[in-house]
Amino acid sequence: xxxxxxxxxxxxxxxxxxxxxxxxxxxxxxxxxxxxxxxxxxxxxxxxxxxxxxxxxxxxxxxxxxxxxxxxxxxxxxxxxxxxxxxxxxxxxxxxxxxxxxxxxxxxx
Amino acid sequence: xxxxxxxxxxxxxxxxxxxxxxxxxxxxxxxxxxxxxxxxxxxxxxxxxxxxxxxxxxxxxxxxxxxxxxxxxxxxxxxxxxxxxxxxxxxxxxxxxxxxxxxxxxxxxxxxxxxx
Numbered sequence: 001x002x003x004x005x006x007x008x009x010x011x012x013x014x015x016x017x018x019x020x021x022x023x024x025x026x027x028x029x030x031x032x033x034x035x036x037x038x039x040x041x042x043x044x045x046x047x048x049x050x051x052x053x054x055x056x057x058x059x060x061x062x063x064x065x066x067x068x069x070x071x072x073x074x075x076x077x078x079x080x081x082x083x084x085x086x087x088x089x090x091x092x093x094x095x096x097x098x099x100x101x102x103x104x105x106x107x108x109x
Numbered sequence: 110x111x112x113x114x115x116x117x118x119x120x121x122x123x124x125x126x127x128x129x130x131x132x133x134x135x136x137x138x139x140x141x142x143x144x145x146x147x148x149x150x151x152x153x154x155x156x157x158x159x160x161x162x163x164x165x166x167x168x169x170x171x172x173x174x175x176x177x178x179x180x181x182x183x184x185x186x187x188x189x190x191x192x193x194x195x196x197x198x199x200x201x202x203x204x205x206x207x208x209x210x211x212x213x214x215x216x217x218x219x220x221x222x223x224x225x
Binding site for chain 2: 034036045046049057094096098101103
């Protein structure tokens with residue numbers, strides 16, 4: 001069966017520091033991969049998606065970037081974090097429907 | 110702009126009450142529709158989905174939803190809620206089902222609290 005992992009589970013970072021969140025999927029090949037940010041009362045905002053290695057589409061211009069160095073690996077990064085980057089970040093993969101990881105709670109101080 | 114609206118932000122019900130959560134979308138063409146649920150401390154998980162066919166779809170845990178194309182709606186229902194249904198519920202739409210990206214647009218979510 002398919003499994004999706006995200007780490008770290010929680011992260012506290014100072015403003016201006018770099019960020020790297022990792023997502024990996026097991027049990028499937030060539031999945032579509034997605035990064036979302038979930039904010040209270042605002043639902044899930046799609047940040048990036050990827051239909052293949054090295055293929056990244058950005059939905060919202062911002063301080064973040066994404067990369068897909070391997071088929072089942074999706075990374076969310078930032079060179080310098082802002083306070084507004086705080087939030088709950090979810091990775092998902094899709095077959096016919098989307099399946100979500102456990103998420104990373106990021107607090108920028 | 111294309112959007113998904115969930116007008117009920119927080120719903121509070123007593124056990125055994127009936128539930129209906131509204132979801133409206135603004136896309137005019139063929140869509141795939143989903144309801145996801147997030148129980149406290151758990152992953153977001155699929156509750157039910159509509160792709161085509163019978164507009165009344167049944168999901169897990171006694172939930173169902175009805176797709177009404179003329180109203181651009183996909184409301185979630187349950188005849189009798191339980192305390193364990195306390196969770197946040199998200200409606201989502203794929204406005205390009207034939208595309209390879211399969212992007213979803215989510216509503217803002219509805220927090221359901223069921224009182225014992």
